[in-house]
Amino acid sequence: MTDLPPLNGLRAFDVAGRRLNFRAAAEDLGVTQGAVAQQVRLLEAHLGVRLFDRLPKGLALTSAGRTYHARIEHAFAEMRDATAQLRPEPGKVLISVTPTFASKWLIPNLPDFSAKHPDIDLRILATENVSSFHSDGIDLAVRQGKPPFGASLAATLLFRQDVIAVAAPALVDGENLPLRPEALARLPKIHDTHNLWPDVLAQAGVTDQSTRSLQLSQTALAVDAAASGQGVALVSRFLVSGDIETGKLIDLGYRASTGAQDFYLLSPRKAGLNDAVGTVVSWLASYATEN
Structure with a gap:
């Protein structure tokens, strides 16, 4: 000094x-x-x-x-x-989520949260990296995995991992649903980093007969590509429920076994939850159950 x-x-x-x-x-x-x-x-x-x-x-x-x-x-x-x-800001909550969860579920449902809790400043850190509650200053995180996540973390189940095959209606125009395995084998496939197509095709008893495919780094991009008619994507049902309801995508009737990599809301156990963080936890848990 x-x-x-x-x-x-x-x-x-x-x-x-x-x-x-x-x-x-x-x-x-x-x-x-x-x-x-x-x-x-x-x-x-x-x-x-x-x-x-x-x-x-x-x-x-x-x-x-x-x-x-x-x-x-x-x-x-x-x-x-x-x-x-270092100094907590009352009403501010920072949540770490994957880019896919942010764009396909959290952001579309934020109007409901904002209407119910206008006094809470919910901030979103969208990243594929594992965020640190301490060094990154986050309050909550949504991640896929299988418990236990460690004694220092409290985990709340948000969504079961129910992976389905989806495509734009025009891609399967004239086909009966659920799609026949042979027809599924011929359709172009959209792949992401989870690489679930080999298991789905094996469960259906067919091999891939498509002449083209698309490889993307994020599931959110795979959903967008499927909606634009580029092929069939494998994605968690809750992420595309809105697109299915509006008719942008249809469920082809095939599911993937993923080893129970469900979606959990994580929070530090030691410090407890302040009022704003507790409100976000309650909203996420209840809204996920309703939707």
């Missing part, structure tokens, strides 16, 4: 460097103009460098002062951000 300049001087310099006026800086800091000027003089004496040119109607940063101020201003901004992340 002995290598650091006086922190009060740095604070006065930061504000004065932005306002370029000791009087305006004093108003921002809630002190007198003389106190700000004195703190800046002490800082300049400590550094052995003149930071400001004193002008008749204000201040101007010297070349050294301008360079130094850019770094000091950034340092104070970093401290403010770190403090803001």
